[in-house]
Amino acid sequence: TVVELLNKVDIFKCDKSKCGFLEGKEIEHFYKILTHREEIEVIYGEYAKTDGLMSATDLLNFLLNEQREDASQNDALQLIEKYELDENAKAKQQMTKDGFLMYLQQPEGLIFNPAHKSVYQDMNQPLNHYFISSSHNTYLLEDQLKGPSSTEAYKKALLKGCRCVELDCWDGSDGEPVIYHGYTLTSKILFKDVIKAIKEYAFKTTEYPVILSLENHCSVEQQKIMAQHLISILDSALVTKPLRDQMPTCLPSPEELKGRFIVKGKRLDKLEEMFSEESKTAEEDSVTEEEDDEGDEEDQEKKSSKTKSLKLAKELSDIVIYCKSVHFRGFEDSRDKQSFYEMASFKEGEAVKLAEESANDYIHHNTDKLSRIYPAGLRTDSSNYNPVPLWNAGCQIVALNFQTPCLEMDLNQGLFLQNGQSGYNLKPSFLRDQDTNYNATCVICALKSSIVDPIVKVQIYGVPADTTVVETQYIENNGFNPMWNENFQFNVRVPDLALVRFLIEDYDSSSNNEFIGQYTLPFNSLRNGYHHVPLLTKKGDLLSSAGLFVHIMVVDAE
Structure with missing residues (x-):
């Protein structure tokens, strides 16, 4: 308690009557000790020039000279009206030391710019122009070997403003796909239960779109079930076709996608074929597709060294619109072949190396394409890598283990504290402009x-x-x-x-x-x-x- 704390530091000496409780002047003395702030007294004394109190003019001088605010006399009067506790002082349009302390302890006195608490950035630019709050292995509550999987982990991440969640999908019993960390002892949860939880909590903190990043290990049959659940549960909120009737030339904006879900995964064909008169409906339900290499390192050891293939259900392929997963084969290949809606994923080590050794190429790559970064598989304790160098290189989806309290998550929470905690922060102009001359190497070389x-x-x-x-x-x-x-x-x-x-x-x-x-x-x-x-x-x-x-x-x- 407060009393116990004050006793510990030898401050609580107010009970002059030794009766075990405070009354009258003792309470007043106790309050003065409790609220004594030497630094506040010094600041207040410098500006309280009106009979020992702060007039509205005195307070305005403080706001202009110390706080560097664009304030007016009326702003000062409003603060006095709002925070001054002494009615006599308030009537004289003056602020006492207690009122001044009260003001400094309220939102107006906090270090974070209140204008940034709401959405203040341009939200009408393509998705690739934003840093996007993103999680890795979102289903886990603890480590990646034997920890529990839970829909609660998705709820917590979404309530923190996370806008890209990961779903590791595997065949389950009774024909129902499940989510868990493959080849480990982590518990399993039903895919459909995760989608229901995501739908319920996706837009409680922010209305801006959620990306569902699928790591798909399921058979064709259960992929069809996945597609059915996504379509039936998310309904019209799921993006299943481009927003307009013609082939887009860039990604839509967060504003256009408010309240919507985007699936990130493999797609059997190019998006352009949806608008081609010559396009044909696939006769087969599945087509052989090169398997994604996003699996963790321990997973990779269990796979054959030969190129594997993945049968992809057309039903699941068809709802991948704006975030088609592709392999990264170099910046030249990406410039020549990669479409704006195709995105590569990079393991942290590869991404950091590109950011250090090919910074300018990486920055230019990220001006018109999305990049997703994910932790190395050896982080079995769900630890995190430093996201800052990847943000510096313009990478948008820098996925972290949200379940792990650490410096890296502090940085993520700090970055996305702004812009209404929308989960989308507009990248600086020099990381958005394709003709940027931003020379990364000269900057990167109580x-x-x-x-x-x-x-x-x-x-x-x-x-x-x-x-x-x-x-x-x-x-x-x-x-x-x-x-x-x-x-x-x-x-x-x-x-x-x-x-x-x-x-x-x-x-x-x-x-x-x-x-x-x-x-x-x-x-x-x-x-x-x-x-x-x-x-x-x-x-x-x-x-x-x-x-x-x-x-x-x-x-x-x-």
Whole structure:
């Protein structure tokens, strides 16, 4: 409790009568101790120039000079009306220190730009122009060897704004396809139950489209069942044909696809054949197709070294419209042969190598085609790779294990915190323009209710030239109201790709520091001035009654 915490830090001395409870002036004294913020007093004192209080003009000066907001006298008056608790001060259009503290602890005082909490980006560009929040092995709750599979994992990912979920599909008993991690002891769930769960939770957080990434290992018979379930359960929300009556020349936009589901998988023919007068209906229900190589490494060892083939049911093939899976055979081959609706998947090692050694080619590839990245199969513990270098190369579907709390998921959550948590972030213009002259190679060459020793690390993630970390000194035995009063300066060269992470740890000189909380947000969503930084747990939940108070100043380089 609060009382227990204050006793621990030798602050709770309000019970002057020694009766075991507080009354009258003791309560007032207790409140003053509880809300005492030396740094707030200093800031308030600098601007409270009207009989020791902040007038609307004083508050406006603070908003303009410190917060660098485009504010007016009326904005200041509205803040006083909204947050001032003292009716006498409010009547005089003044703000007390308590009202000022109340304002700084509300959304208006948080570090994240409130304008970015809603959808503010252009959502009418082709899908390949966006970073898309994406998960890998979405069905798993734990590890990839014997952990449980569950529809709950899909619900959790979708509620976090994930827009691309993976379904590993295998033949099940009683003719019903199942989802699980092949060749392992992970539990199995029915394909139809997963589709029902996805339909129910897909658009609770955001209305923008969901991509169903199929890793298909089923027989033709059960592929037909898969297609039946997709069509019957998702109904008109499933995209089963191009949005218009003529052959498209680019992918549709997130806005056009609101409330819709897109299937990513193999297709027997080119999309163009749907509009060809000479196209013929296939006489066979299935055609031999080269098998996808997206299986994990342990799966690959169980397969013959010879080229395998996959029988593909026409019913399932026909509902693959905008995300046809193809193999990547080099950038030249992709330029010459790969259509805009065809997309390749890359294992993390291959993708990182391309981003490092062929960055410009990779960036140009991703200006008009979708790329999906997935973790290596050896990550049996469901750990994650660093997604930042792949975002830097313009890769859109950078799939992570959402079930694993880690730095990489912090970065993913931070990137997609903006734009209304829609799961779609518009890529910077230099990663969208096919004629881009962006030279990748030149860039790529508080807190806790116990006694802790808190230390703050400020981390920048982005292009290698921007990636850095600084840390404060630790404050010994004070997790209640530590003050660092330290200044750091960063030179950020590519702000459009930069993420800022505030990490708080309990310092330990003899072992690894203990995680306390973190908060990650896009650099471009930072607000100038004095702001509170909320803190999240490892699982991404809000750490109540905890936060950092920081001063931010972003200025253009001279």
